[in-house]
Amino acid sequence: MPPKRKGPLQLVQRETDDIKRQVDSLLKDVQSSKGIIRTDEICQRCQDVQTSVQKAMGTLQKLTKADEPAPVGNYDQRKQEEERRLQGLMEKLNILSLELSPPGPSSAAGESKKEEESEDEDDEDDDSVDEDDKKSLKPSSQSDPRIYTILSDFRGEQEGDLSVKKGEVLRIIQKTADGWWLVQDTKGNRGVVPKTYLKAGSRLEGKDDSGDDDKKDSDEDDDEEEESEDDEEEEDEGLTGAQEKQRSSHSNWSIVRKALTEMDATDVLSAMGAIPSGFRPSTLNKLLMEEGLTFKGSHYIQPELSQSQLSFKDLFLDPDTGRVRARQVRTSVCFTLWSCRMISTPGVGVQVLSRHIRLCAFDGTKVLSNIHTVRATYNARNPKTWNFSPRMTGILPILLDGECFLRYSSDSADLGILFELGVTFIRNSTGERGDLSCGWAFLKLTDDDGAPLTAKTYELPVNSGTPFEKDIAMEVSATKAGGVFHQILKARRQPKLIIKLKSANSRTRTQLSLLPDTLLFCLSCVHLLALHRQLLADTLLMDRPTMQNTDLMCSPVLSTFPMLLDQPDLMDALRTVWLNAENNMSRVQKKDLPYLKQQFISVYMSSVYYLLHSPALPCHRWADPPSEEQRARVIYATVESLRHTQQTTGQSGSLQVFVDPTLQHQAFDVEELTYDLLRVVR
Structure with a gap:
């Protein structure tokens, strides 16, 4: 039997394992050498390994799922894990290189010469x-x-x-x-x-x-x-x-400082003066990129196990109705992002790809929920004002929709919503991308007496730096006026975020009560999340032989739906085709839960499930205009095709896309259909 062919991703994984062994050996030799091994030899080894890491990173970034000779489950996640491993190895090598380099640019020959002097x-x-x-x-x-x-x-x-x-x-x-x-x-x-x-x-x-x-x-x-x-x-x-000791102390501190904050385009542009004072590398974006699924909506939509690990903590069925049992949490708020004012913009030399707000539940010390992102719109004539939820015909895309909800079950007295204003940019000279925080605001959800905040509009001051730094004053243009007029002008020039807390109607409150105890997302998708929650309860609480059974379950909807919370354009596609399906239902059908679940599965499989495994749809990448435009064209063509099929056949969901010879599909992978409870449960 011929040996199994190894895919490109597997080869990179093996190369990363080999590089890790080289790094570990290098660190071990440095710690145990005590001058036996020459410094220049170790420096050369360190540079060689750094070159290997850079080559492996370049090879990995060029890989796509289509390059694999056989289907690979969770391909994007595995690729991201390899990127994080290589970045971690490069950080270790950079720190080691700084430790091995002399404190100044003087040569090793000069140092040996000094040692020989009397x-x-x-x-x-x-x-x-x-x-x-x-x-x-x-x-x-x-x-x-x-x-x-x-x-x-x-x-x-x-x-x-x-x-x-x-x-x-x-x-x-x-x-x-x-x-x-x-x-x-x-x-x-x-x-x-x-x-x-x-x-x-x-x-x-x-x-x-x-x-x-x-x-x-x-x-x-x-x-x-x-x-x-x-x-x-x-x-x-x-x-x-004493002076040598003083210089050495500062040199060691610089190594620690560089280890904590990576040198990237942000640091370079800050040194060049192209970034206003108070701007920082985005904290929430770093959490999203480096912590895997920990702070993504696809993680928080999954059920959570109880303390005993034998049952679920937030998912129950009502035995009388067969529906998901409603759960009331301590904090459940709906709010709308209105606008940001007097937000500074990066200087020359960079092109802004996205202006946005990342938001999450926060208690002053740590992030308590998933991180949700809302993109802002602005007028080129007034770039310091950001707007959300622009008026437009048709369904507002989730990425631009500022109407959100937050559910959280803890009784923390300092619970609130953290808003991080950010920009994604690309450096014109080098093409290097980066994410900056333009400031942050915090809305505590209770007053001094512990009572919930009233539903009204709030103007929040935008602070500079990060939530973990001391207050840093934002750049505000000075004025020569004095007295009350001076204070009024000064207040108008301060950066502000305007949001509005509002009360939801009874139908929305009922749908929200079916969702997980902790979740922050767009309010217009609540009905889709509630339907997914009902399918999840049916599969986990009714269809399993016993509550202790953890075998793989065949459910393509449950295995792929969480991905939509991280790809808002696909959630928009599902929302559009489901709205078209609802418009063709009678009032009785809309109240028939078994019929709704059946139609939802049919619509999902013929639209979003097909798109997720279509080779024509490029991978989702944040703030990448060419990728976003191509994905929009593919999604629009698919939605229009389904709408035409629905008008001609009268069926809201058709699986004809899977047998159409003119359409292409990625190689089948059994993980597309299997829901692995042990892997995804929280």
Whole structure:
């Protein structure tokens, strides 16, 4: 029997396993070497493994499900898991590379040369450097390439920092790779200062730089890296033990800092000044990308097991009616996102792909529900104002619909809704994508006495930074007016988010009571979620032989419906075809639950289930205009075909799409039909 052919994804998985073994071996050698292995050899090994990770990442990003020779279940999820594994390995290698690199750009030969010098020569050099440093800060030393001017006030935040003021002239003692340079002021005080606060050359007592001076500064900047090695080799000899310890402390801190915050397009653009102050990498987007299904709606729509693991915590049947038993939770609110005002926009050099709000239940310390995203619309003439739920003909897409609901069962006194305003951008020069948080707002759902908030409109201040940082002031244009008028103008310029709490009608409240105890989603999809919940209860509570039976169940609807909560355009397609089916039902049929379930399954299988396994539909990717446009064309063509079939045959759902020779389908996978309770249950 010939050996089974391995697919491209499996080959990448094996390559990742091999890279992981190399990383583990490298880390082990570094910890146990104690100087036995040369540093340059370890650095070379580290660079080779980094290259392997980059190649594997490039290969993985090019893979598609169509490349596989045989069907692969949960292909997208497995691909994302491999991406996270490779990113984790690259982070370890980056941290190791920083630890192995010298504190400054000086060469290893220079360091070995310093070690061979005698202690007497070091002492003499220390004295000479100290004397020369004090003399070199005179105004006549403006031509010295190691003389820099402070561009802005800097206050030291920890031991070893040097507090300086704008306009001060400093001498550079040591330039380090982490960006914190060791400097000395005119009084002889030494410390470290961020290099972004420094400019080559000196500006003396109100004296303007001439064109020649500007040219000289630019020449000095160009030659900066070439001269830095010689400067550092000379000045390293003049560092005392305390100063070396101080520099080493900052170098170690920079490694930790870089490990916690990855260098990406956001960091680069922030350093370039293309991002307003207060903007941060998106916290909620990071949770969505790095935590798998933990914070996605497809996870929270699944049933939750009780503490004993022998029954369900939030799914029960009413024995008299056969319907899902309604469950009231402590918090159940409906609200509408109206608009955001005075939101700053990124600067030049980036193209904004999406303006949106990510929202979730929050208690001040952790995220308590799934993260739901609503995209904003805006007018190019007024880009600082974001609007939601635009008026348009037909059904409003879920992605633009600001009417949402939140169900949560906990009795937390600090429970509220966290709103993170964000943009997805692409850098024009490199094509690198990123997600930024433009600010955040929080609405506590109870007042000081613990009573629920009343249904009215609320204006929430938009804070800068992240919910886990101290308050950071947003950029607000200053005004020269004073008094009350000044306060009014200042209030109008503050970024705000406007939302409205509202009360739902009795039908919506009944449908909401059938849903899981914790869920945040679009209000217009409640009836679809309730029908799915009824099918889930029938399969798990009635069709199983016993409550302890965990065999695979044949249910294509239950196995694929949760995906729609993460792909809103497919949920829109289901909502459209189901609305058309309801319009052809009589009043009696709409109240007949068995008939509704049968029609729902038929409509689902002929529309969304077919689309999920159509090779013409590209994978869902957030804020990717070409992919979104192609998916919209395929979905629209399918919905129109079903509508035409319904008009000609009178049937609301037809399985003809699965036998039509003109249509293509992906290779069949048995996991498309099987509902695995043990794998998906919460």
